[in-house]
Amino acid sequence: MPLSTLHTLETAPEGSRDVLQAYQDRFGFVPNIVALLADSPAALNGYATSYNLLDESDFTPPEQQLIFLAVSVANKCTYCVAAHSMAGKMVGLDDQTINAVRDGTTVLDSKNAAIADFATKIVNARGFVSPDAINDFLAAGHTQAQILDVLLGVSTKTISNYANHIADTPLDEAFAPMAWTPPAENIRKAS
Numbered sequence: 001m002p003l004s005t006l007h008t009l010e011t012a013p014e015g016s017r018d019v020l021q022a023y024q025d026r027f028g029f030v031p032n033i034v035a036l037l038a039d040s041p042a043a044l045n046g047y048a049t050s051y052n053l054l055d056e057s058d059f060t061p062p063e064q065q066l067i068f069l070a071v072s073v074a075n076k077c078t079y080c081v082a083a084h085s086m087a088g089k090m091v092g093l094d095d096q097t098i099n100a101v102r103d104g105t106t107v108l109d110s111k112n113a114a115i116a117d118f119a120t121k122i123v124n125a126r127g128f129v130s131p132d133a134i135n136d137f138l139a140a141g142h143t144q145a146q147i148l149d150v151l152l153g154v155s156t157k158t159i160s161n162y163a164n165h166i167a168d169t170p171l172d173e174a175f176a177p178m179a180w181t182p183p184a185e186n187i188r189k190a191s
Contacts, residue, residue: 003036003039003163003166003167004167005036005039006032006035006036006169006170007020007035007036007038007039008020008030008035009021009024009030012035012038012039013038013039013041014041015041015042015044015045016037016038016039016040016041016044016045019034019038019044019045019048020034020035020038022048027174029172029174031083031172031174031175032079032169032170032171032172033079033080033083033160033163033164033169034047034048036163036164036167036169037159037160037163043159043163046159047156047159047160050152050155050156050159051156053152054067054149054152054153054156057145057146057149057152058143058145058146058149059115059146059149059153061091061092062088062091062092062093062094063111063112063115064091064153065084065087065088065091065093066088066093066097066101066112066115066116066119067115067116067119067150067153067154067157068080068084068087068153068156068157069081069084069085069088069093069098069101069102069116070101070115070116070117070119070120071119071120071123071153071154071157071158071161072084072157072161073101073102073104073120073180073182074119074120074123074124075123075157075158075161075162075165076182077157077160077161077164077165078164078171078179078180078181078182079160079164079169079171079175080157080160080161080164081102081178081180082171082175082176082178082179082180083172083175083178085098085102085175085178085180086174086175086177086178089178094109096108097109097112097116100116101116102180110140110141111140111141111142113140114136114137114139114140114141114142115137115142115150117133117136117137118133118136118137118142118147118150119150119153119154121133122150122151122154123154123158127151134147137150
């Protein structure tokens, strides 16, 4: 398998070590997706930078995790669904919202529902969302700037979702309690 190396601080290319150290310092471990991306300092730094830039948006930390979770479910990334379910819990995203997104059921909070729905529509429509989808997002109390911020979240998660698809990244023990499997009928294997 071409993407299989999970780097440590000692084995990572020099250009990836600062990001690995930042994850180690913040979480007490380096998540496997970060260790995988470390093989390419450009990919890792691009991912980490775009991930951190969402902090500059008007989205709260729970809303940021909601975007990442919705995108990961839409992309059927088992690794990232588990990771962002756990991260969402850690920053205060409520269990009902997490479980609804994971299960494809109704999110009760209207602002959260609009975020999850809009992020999912962007992924599923490959960006060609309808004017109605945009109007629904805005009508829920979100801004035009947040449309672009959702795009930032989609692009960030697409990097890690696709890397995980290619590498079949092993789930970290820390995320194992939130392991997720998409419905079998929704999985499409590429040849």
